[in-house]
Amino acid sequence: MSGANEKVKYGRVAVILLAAVVVIAAFVLFITMNNERINEQNAKYLQGSTEQSARRIDEWMTDSQTEIRLLASMYENTLSSAEEASIDGIENLAVYTKFDYVTYSTLDGTTYDDRGQEGNAQDREYYTQGIEGNSGVCAMGESLFYGDLSVIFYTPLYYEGEVIGVIAGAYREDSMESFLSTYFFGEQTNTYLCSRDGAVVAHSSASYSNDVENAQDLYFEGGTSSDISRADLEAAFYNGTSVTFDYRGSAGSGMAYVMQLPNYDWMLMRTFPSTITDAMTARANIAGMVFVGLVALALVAVAAYFLVQTIRQRSKLLSESEHATGIVNSSLALFRRFAVIDLAHNTYEYLKDDGIKDDLPRHGEYNMFRYYWQTRFASEEDAEAMKVALTPEYIREHLTADVPYLHLEYRLADPETGEVSWNQASMIPLTRDSEGTVQSVLMSVQDVTDVKEREIETRNALEDAFREAERASKAKSDFLNSMSHDIRTPMNSIMGLTAIATMYLDDPERVKDCLAKITTSSRHLLGLINEVLDMAKIESGNLGLTEEDFDLPETVESLLSIMTPQINDKKLELKVEIADIQHEHVVGDPMRLQQVFVNIMGNSVKFTPEGGTVSLRIKELPSRIKGSGCYEFTFSDTGCGMSEDFVKKVFDPFTRANDSRVTKVEGTGLGMSIVRSVVNLMNGTIDVQSKLGEGTTFTVTVYMKLREGDEHDLSRFEGLRVLVADDEVAACEAACELLRSVGMEPDYVLSGDEAVEAVRRAVDEARDYVAIILDWKMPGKSGIEAAAEIREIVSDDLPIIILSAYDWTAVEQEARAVGVDAFISKPLFRSRLIHVMKGLLEAGDGAEAEPVSEYEVLAQSDFSGHRVLLTEDNSIAAAIALDILGMTGVEVEHAENGRLAVEALLDHEPGYFDFVFMDIQMPVMNGYQAASAIRAAAQGEGLDGTTIDPRPDLAEIPIVALTADAFADDVARARAAGMNAHMSKPMEIELLVKTLKEWL
Structure with a gap:
């Protein structure tokens, strides 16, 4: 019995010992696997952390490099000379950077920092590289001013393309230590920024990291985390490859990971101390020892432990499954329906069936599936297309081995509401047979109505365009x-x-x-051509405005002189009125402004029948822009008018009304488009009101800068009585208001007869008028007829002035014969009134008549004793210019291109030529090149880059462009080439004489 018990006892002991051996073996295996897992986990954590820091450091270095370049660029823009560069100017901009300090090095190496220190950086890498025009980053073991480790970002400073110094921004050792500092699980680790030879450039703030001068010195060959040799480590540094190795230093050992910064030739090394790994392993081993103790106490506890582990693992799997299910459900939310279609067995099964009524089962025969959907398509076209696309034959034919999926788009109509939606069905192969033929597919259906509507809108927009x-x-x-x-x-x-x-x-x-x-x-042909050329300029965006001083009265008078012949030819009545014009002297582009006026008034004349009226009203409005005047020009006519539809597109280019009343009127259809573009350039507005058969009104409002006008002594006019006669009350009141503004005392009457009676009464009462202003065309007795009678009443000393909006040259001789002393154009501007009145009252001999023809203008000009060089390649244009210039008495010599003109000036002594007319478009050398060459010769630069004796006279000789290039940018380009003025072809006689007077 005892023997049996002994056997049982030994058997139990053996079982216990076997269990203990199994437990111990399991414990050892657990510790080994746990250590490997922790080491592998920590290695991945170290690698991920280092890569993240490398990206952050790389971005920081890139931002710093950009910052120092931006600082240099901003400072370069403030320099007016190379000598002006200094640390003081840079310091004002440097406060906006993140650098610890900023330095500026001159060409001789003298260096200043933004704290007032001075040194010499000739032996520093950032100085030598910067002076050579390079930008970059470097590390200094001993900085110039603080003797500590600094990372320095540098870039050259330029002035007019030449390097004049070097600007550098630095981060000191404390900043780098703080920036590189890292903690793993609450314990600080070492981070090193190294060069490719392993030398430490910067390190984290851990005190023990200061002892390491070369990262390769930390290599520990007896480690277990990696099997690389020292040579492999050196090669990794040299080649810039990533590597993990074991290290050992004065402060301990562990794992280290090295990688190259993405965009810089530096390496980043980070350590993972073994103390962290040991602590983690120790904690895991203690847990294992507790586990062994529990197992040793009872196998039940061991079983319970594994049961708990199993339950935990199951919970984890369930959690992961729920997470995966959530992801799948979220993805499924993007699709309305999922169905598995088995082509081999002709079946389908819906995994998701949103939007399907109970009349289609979740699974069944594929033929039923196809029939059901064929009745839901929104159009027969879609139904026929999808009837074919859903057949097994079509699917097998198109889902070949190299086609991953099929996309089918169609429209569905809701059977209850009739609402149509766009859907996209995608078929993905699930199984194939041995020959690669599809046996089953997964079909997903997605509502793409919004996408298709946007696509349709885009397509419609493209079609509209x-x-x-x-x-x-x-x-x-x-x-x-x-x-x-x-x-x-x-x-x-x-x-x-x-x-x-x-x-x-x-x-x-x-x-x-x-x-x-x-x-x-x-002139009409030139106008047509100018309109076409202007439109080409507008479409290319090259239309520009000039800014020059001009007088508003001159521009208006020029407009009326252009339009009056056309108005007279059509027997139209012209009404011109001004109101509240306080500023007549302005700055702007008079040519473009007149172009606007001529286009608008020209249309009024064209489209107004005989006997109609064309009106112009000019008013100065309160200006909201300081230093500028606001002017409103209103053009009205009693012409044919425009339809409402045409008014909407009147400013479109190439547009003319399709109306039998205007088809015979010549024009390009560009005038109003040009008008709107010019008004927009002037920051103005244009408004049009028109009614078919009743007429049109254009209102143009523009702002123009004001300039100081001539100051006149008006004391001579104080209290003088003047009589005004005009058949329009508004015109009389406007003229009287103007006369009162200069100190006179005006009266007005509304007819020629009343004017004669008023003068006779004034003579009888001994209250004589000092001047009489008569409108030319008045009902009954005209201004000239009234003047003849008045002259019989008063003495020859009393000035009589004719006021008219028409060209008086045809009746000038008759008017002067009856005693008229002067003429003033309507509208009556203040400056014109003062000029004429001063001439009549102070000179007493009447206003001198201006030349009335271009021939008289030339005949009255005498420029003899002067010699002009005409540069023109066109023989006909040259012959015309030679004849016209010859009529002024000037001596002219001709050069056929720009090079011959330069040679002519160089071949003759200074002062031989007084003036140069320069064409632009010429062979051999154009006008711009010739003008530049003439000005360069003044400094001693001859043709073809040769050196000549300087000709200072060629810097002063007037050069005027005489060219068909007549736009604002052509004028600017001529001045940029060294020319003094610009005249456009065809040659205008008055402008020619004015130009010669100005420069000769």
């Missing part, structure tokens, strides 16, 4: 057809009149009439 482009193209084609007629009309007139003049050479009056008509046709 295409149609608009076609419309513009057709408009331009129609425009060219119209222009062919409009240009040929004046051209035919010119050719025909030239032939007529040739046949009547012995009839001066007939030739003179032909020449006058040729001039009119030429």
Whole structure:
């Protein structure tokens, strides 16, 4: 019995010992696996942390490099000379950077920092590299001013393309230590920034990291985390590859990970101390020892422990499963339906069936599936297309081995509401047979209504843009057809009149009439060409404005002188009125402003029938812009007017009304488009009101800078009585208000007869008028007839002035014969009134008549004793210019291109030529090049880069462009090339004489 018990006892002991051996073996295995797991986990954590820091450091270095370059660029923009560069100017900008300090090094190496210290950096890498024009980053073991480790970002400072110094921004050792500091599980670790040879450039703030000068010195060959050799480590540093190795230093051992910064030639090394690993392992081993103790107490506890572990693992799996299920459900939310289609067995099964009623089962025969959906498509076209696309044959044919999926788009109609939605079905292969043929697919359906609607909107917008482009193209084609007629009309007139003049050479009056008509046709043709060229400038964005001083009265008078002949030809009535004009002297582009006026008033004249009225009203409004005046110009007519539809597109280019009343009127259809563009450039506005058959009103409002006008002594006018006669009350009141503003005491009457009676009464009462102002055209007795009677009443010393909006040259001789002393154009501007009144009252001999023809302008000009160089390659243009210039008495020599002109100036002594007219578009050397060469010769630079004796006179000789390049940017380019002024072709006689007077 005892033997049996002994056997049982030994058996139990053996079982216990076996269990203990198993437990111990399990414990050892657990510790080994746990250590490996912790080491592997820590290695990955170390690698991930280092890579994250490397990206952060790389971004910090890139930002710092950008910051120092931006600092240099901002400072370069403030320099007006190289000598102006100093640390003081840089210091004001450096306060906005993150650097610990900023330095500036001059060309000789003298270096200043923003704290007032001075040193010499000739032996520093950042100085030598910066002076050579390089930007970059370097590390200094001993900084110039503080003797500590600094990371320095540098860049050269330029002035006019030359390096004049080096700007550097530095981070000191404390900043780098703080920036690189890292903690793992609450314990600080070492981080080193190294060069490719392993030398430590910067390190974290851990005190024991200061002892390491080269990262490779930490290598520990007996480690277990890596099996690399020292040579492998050195190669990794040299090649910039990532590597993990074991290290041992004065402060302990552990793992280290090295990698190159993404965009810099530096390496980042971070350590993971073994103390952290040991602590983690110890904690895990203690848990293992507790586990062994529990197992040793009872196998039940061991079983319970494994049971608990199993439960935990199961919970984890369940949690992961729920997480995965949540992800799948979230993905499924993007799709309305999922179905598995088994093509081999002709079945389907819905995994998700949103939007399907109970009339389609969740699974069944695929034929039923296809039939059901064929009845839901929104159109027969979609139904027919999808009927084919859903067949097994189509799916197998198109889902080949190299096609990952099929996309099918279609529209579905809701059977209850009729609402149509876009859907996209995607078919993904699930199984294939041995030959690669699809056996089953997963079909997902997604609502893409929003996407398709946006796509349709985009396509419609593109189609609209295409149609608009076609419309513009057709408009331009129609425009060219119209222009062919409009240009040929004046051209035919010119050719025909030239032939007529040739046949009547012995009839001066007939030739003179032909020449006058040729001039009119030429100007009309030039206007058509200018409109086309202006439109080309507008479309290319090159239309610009000049800024020059001009007088508003001159611009208005010029407008009226241009339009009056056309107004007279059509027997139209012209009304001009001004109101509250306080500032007549302005700064702007008078040519463009007049172009606006001529286009608008020209249309009024064109489209107003005989006997109609064309009106212009000018008013100065309160200005909201300091230093500028606001002017409103209102153009009205009683013409044919425009329809509401055409008013909306009147400013579109190449647009003309399709109306039988205007089809015979010549024009480009560009005038109003140019008007709007010019007004917009002037920051102004243009408004149009029109009614078909009643007329049109354009209102243009522009702002122009004000300039000081001439100051006049008006004391001579104080208290003088003046009589005004005009048949319009508004015109009389405006004139009287103007006279009162200069100190006079005006009266007005509304007819010629009343004017005669008023003068006779004033003489009888001994209250004589000092001047009489009569409107030319008044009902009943005209201004000239009234003047004749008044002159019989008063003495010859009393000035009589005719006021008119028309060209008085035709009646000037008759008017002066009856005693008229002067003429003033409507509208009556203050400056014009003062000028004429001063001339009449102070000089007493009447106003001198201005020349009335271009011939008289030339005949009255005498520039003899001066020599002009004309540069012109066109022989006809040169011959015309030579004849015209010869009539002024000036001596002219001709050069056929710019190079010959420069050679002519260089070949003659200083002062031989007094003036140069320079064409622009010429062979060999154009006008811009020639003007630049002339100015360069003043400094001793000859043609083709040769050196000559300086010719200072060529820096002063006037050069004026005489060219067909007539736009604002052409004027600016001429001045930039060294020319003094610009004249556009065709040559205007008055401008020519004015230019010669100005420079000779």
